[in-house]
Amino acid sequence: MEVEVLEGIFDANEIIAAENRRLLDEHGVFMMNIMSSPGAGKTSVILAILEGISKEYSCAVIEGDIAGKVDSERIAETGVPAIQINTGGSCHLEAKQVNTALKRLKVDDLDVVIVENVGNLVCPAEFKLGEDLKVMILSVAEGHDKPHKYPLMFSESDILLVNKIDMIPLTDFDMAKLKETVTRMNPRVKIFEISCRTKEGVGEWIAFLKNVIAEKRKK
Numbered sequence: 001m002e003v004e005v006l007e008g009i010f011d012a013n014e015i016i017a018a019e020n021r022r023l024l025d026e027h028g029v030f031m032m033n034i035m036s037s038p039g040a041g042k043t044s045v046i047l048a049i050l051e052g053i054s055k056e057y058s059c060a061v062i063e064g065d066i067a068g069k070v071d072s073e074r075i076a077e078t079g080v081p082a083i084q085i086n087t088g089g090s091c092h093l094e095a096k097q098v099n100t101a102l103k104r105l106k107v108d109d110l111d112v113v114i115v116e117n118v119g120n121l122v123c124p125a126e127f128k129l130g131e132d133l134k135v136m137i138l139s140v141a142e143g144h145d146k147p148h149k150y151p152l153m154f155s156e157s158d159i160l161l162v163n164k165i166d167m168i169p170l171t172d173f174d175m176a177k178l179k180e181t182v183t184r185m186n187p188r189v190k191i192f193e194i195s196c197r198t199k200e201g202v203g204e205w206i207a208f209l210k211n212v213i214a215e216k217r218k219k
């Protein structure tokens with residue numbers, strides 16, 4: 001009899017990610033995985049998304065953090081259900097944690113699930129969760145050289161949100177250089193320049209997202 005070998009945690013994770021995907025597809029639910037370094041603006045972007053779509057779609061948020069429930073409390077204040085996962089030291093979310101959260105959230109009542117991954121530019125890029133869309137955020141204060149240092153995150157993401165553009169005058173951030181590097185690494189990536197503070201560019205990003213969600217729900 002042949003013995004099946006799972007190549008460590010990555011294969012095991014992919015099997016559960018595929019199960020998450022099946023569960024979401026069965027119920028026509030769209031799930032996005034939001035990733036960035038700590039403080040680049042994940043929770044701010046999620047609040048902006050909820051403001052833009054939660055009247056039209058029934059949404060829920062899964063918050064991943066090493067500790068605490070600060071972010072899930074910020075989401076819950078808006079009236080949108082939020083589940084906090086504390087990884088207890090691990091620097092990324094895994095598919096099995098998301099699977100547990102999805103079962104608690106009762107996906108048949110939902111249209112959109114937004115996952116805020118743990119703040120980190122390395123590990124979250126390696127673990128599929130079963131998402132429809134991988135969204136990464138880079139804030140301008142982090143510098144335009146980050147794709148050279150964290151290539152997997154930039155090449156795996158479907159969307160790059162360059163956040164905090166209101167702060168550009170205070171930095172030496174070079175948008176043209178960033179875009180050139182990222183599109184060389186990942187020609188299919190779609191880039192939006194936004195500020196969650198001034199709301200510049202946010203409308204364009206939300207309009208794009210609404211189209212992507214509507215496309216999935218048509219299927």
Ligand SMILES: Nc1nc2c(ncn2[C@@H]2O[C@H](COP(=O)(O)OP(=O)(O)OP(=O)(O)O)[C@@H](O)[C@H]2O)c(=O)[nH]1
Pocket residue numbers: 036037038039040041042043044045071118119163164165166167194195196197198
């Ligand atoms: N100036 C400016 N500040 C912003 C912008 N977006 C977010 N911030 C601020 O940046 C800080 C971090 O934002 P969060 O949304 O909490 O970032 P996060 O990525 O969720 O942080 P962690 O969950 O801790 O990794 C907060 O003080 C926000 O108010 C922006 O576009 N411009």
Ligand SMILES: [Mg+2]
Pocket residue numbers: 042043044071116
């Ligand atoms: Mg956050």
